[in-house]
Amino acid sequence: MSELALKAEKLDAADELAAKRAEFVLDDVVYLDGNSLGALPVAVPGRVEDVVRRQWGELRIRSWTEGDWWTAPERIGDRIAPLVGAAAGQIVVGDSTSVNVFKALVAAVRLARSAGPERDEIVVDATTFPTDGYIAGSAARMTGCTLRPVTPSEVPGALGDRTAAVLLNHVDYRTGRLHDLPSLTAAVHAAGAVVVWDLCHSAGALPVGLDEHGVDLAVGCTYKYLNGGPGSPAFLYVRADLQDRFDSPLPGWNSHVEPFGMRSAYEPAAGAVRGRVGTPDILSMLALEAALEVWDGVAVDAVRAKSLALTDFFLECVETYVPDGRVECVTPRAHGERGSQIALRCSPTLGSARAGGPPTAGEVMRRLIERGVVGDFRHPDVLRFGFTPLYVGFADVERAARVLAEVLA
Numbered sequence: 001m002s003e004l005a006l007k008a009e010k011l012d013a014a015d016e017l018a019a020k021r022a023e024f025v026l027d028d029v030v031y032l033d034g035n036s037l038g039a040l041p042v043a044v045p046g047r048v049e050d051v052v053r054r055q056w057g058e059l060r061i062r063s064w065t066e067g068d069w070w071t072a073p074e075r076i077g078d079r080i081a082p083l084v085g086a087a088a089g090q091i092v093v094g095d096s097t098s099v100n101v102f103k104a105l106v107a108a109v110r111l112a113r114s115a116g117p118e119r120d121e122i123v124v125d126a127t128t129f130p131t132d133g134y135i136a137g138s139a140a141r142m143t144g145c146t147l148r149p150v151t152p153s154e155v156p157g158a159l160g161d162r163t164a165a166v167l168l169n170h171v172d173y174r175t176g177r178l179h180d181l182p183s184l185t186a187a188v189h190a191a192g193a194v195v196v197w198d199l200c201h202s203a204g205a206l207p208v209g210l211d212e213h214g215v216d217l218a219v220g221c222t223y224k225y226l227n228g229g230p231g232s233p234a235f236l237y238v239r240a241d242l243q244d245r246f247d248s249p250l251p252g253w254n255s256h257v258e259p260f261g262m263r264s265a266y267e268p269a270a271g272a273v274r275g276r277v278g279t280p281d282i283l284s285m286l287a288l289e290a291a292l293e294v295w296d297g298v299a300v301d302a303v304r305a306k307s308l309a310l311t312d313f314f315l316e317c318v319e320t321y322v323p324d325g326r327v328e329c330v331t332p333r334a335h336g337e338r339g340s341q342i343a344l345r346c347s348p349t350l351g352s353a354r355a356g357g358p359p360t361a362g363e364v365m366r367r368l369i370e371r372g373v374v375g376d377f378r379h380p381d382v383l384r385f386g387f388t389p390l391y392v393g394f395a396d397v398e399r400a401a402r403v404l405a406e407v408l409a
């Protein structure tokens with residue numbers, strides 16, 4: 001056994017989260033794509049079966065009240081809250097992340113203008129996941145703002161008394177870079193603007209501290225590190241003291257103070273419920289609720305500690321096994337700047353695609369998947385490996401790096 005395989009064995013033996021793996025449906029594949037679609041928790045199929053057969057099939061309409069379907073968005077929001085450092089009553093679950101980005105960003109501009117009506121700029125992370133950029137552009141047109149795309153490091157310098165809202169990613173989806181949420185939030189506030197954080201790549205992977213850092217609004221998906229399943233509903237956080245001024249651009253009947261009053265005039269409900277729009281997607285939502293049970297007894301700090309240990313160990317294995325110059329790590333080495341993924345550039349300049357030459361990044365990932373190591377490929381030349389501490393172990397990490405070296409050889 002190699003030195004690194006022995007080290008992996010020791011690390012696995014000392015891993016306090018190791019038992020959690022049994023709560024997921026997994027096989028002998030090394031699954032490093034939980035930053036795209038989390039694995040299936042064992043509790044989910046049975047719950048979905050119950051929701052479909054008994055709650056829908058037998059109780060039918062009664063489940064909206066007797067089965068607590070109606071309050072599921074807030075109830076499940078409260079289940080997510082401690083995972084992102086929020087007190088109860090500030091998160092609702094529903095819709096996609098994209099839709100929640102839209103709600104939050106337009107509401108952020110409206111909030112900022114209630115303090116300073118002349119504010120007319122939306123600052124957005126220029127390197128953002130595309131949907132956030134598209135929606136920010138549309139939100140800017142709708143609110144009469146100018147869109148200002150800048151890199152996260154340029155954000156403090158871009159802020160001023162014209163800034164209304166700022167949309168940022170906690171962890172960059174491509175590079176895995178963790179941005180400084182506390183200091184960027186403070187900078188946005190010092191400029192008198194409102195911040196919206198996209199937590200897709202941090203919720204369930206590391207401590208976020210929404211309340212502690214005074215974040216205004218936040219959104220995130222639940223199908224990555226929260227393992228909610230394909231297309232599971234997203235979440236929206238509205239800080240408690242902003243809720244009565246949260247003016248949603250999608251005021252649906254579900255956020256009405258009296259939804260069954262069927263009134264023609266809109267009057268928003270109090271609290272996080274204001275973030276709701278229409279009928280919740282109950283099947284996906286209750287699958288998510290079952291998936292969140294894996295978090296019982298788990299501290300996010302322990303998840304973070306293991307995540308950093310896994311990514312450190314992966315880098316050590318890649319450096320040992322992969323010949324020099326074949327890949328370049330684009331994820332920061334500093335723990336304070338690293339999310340729960342490692343992104344390796346594997347570009348034609350590091351190995352050409354010509355016949356007989358080294359394979360391109362897309363081809364490398366295809367061969368890795370064929371050999372039971374599942375990560376993903378992001379255009380144009382990035383191999384992404386996501387590390388979900390609840391079910392990835394150190395032996396998986398050693399095997400992934402070893403197979404990567406074989407594929408690149």
Ligand SMILES: Cc1ncc(COP(=O)(O)O)c(C=O)c1O
Nearest residue numbers: 096097098129131173198200221
């Ligand atoms: C950072 C980020 N924001 C937004 C999205 C899009 O989310 P949705 O498809 O739920 O709208 C993703 C999807 O992967 C993402 O990574």
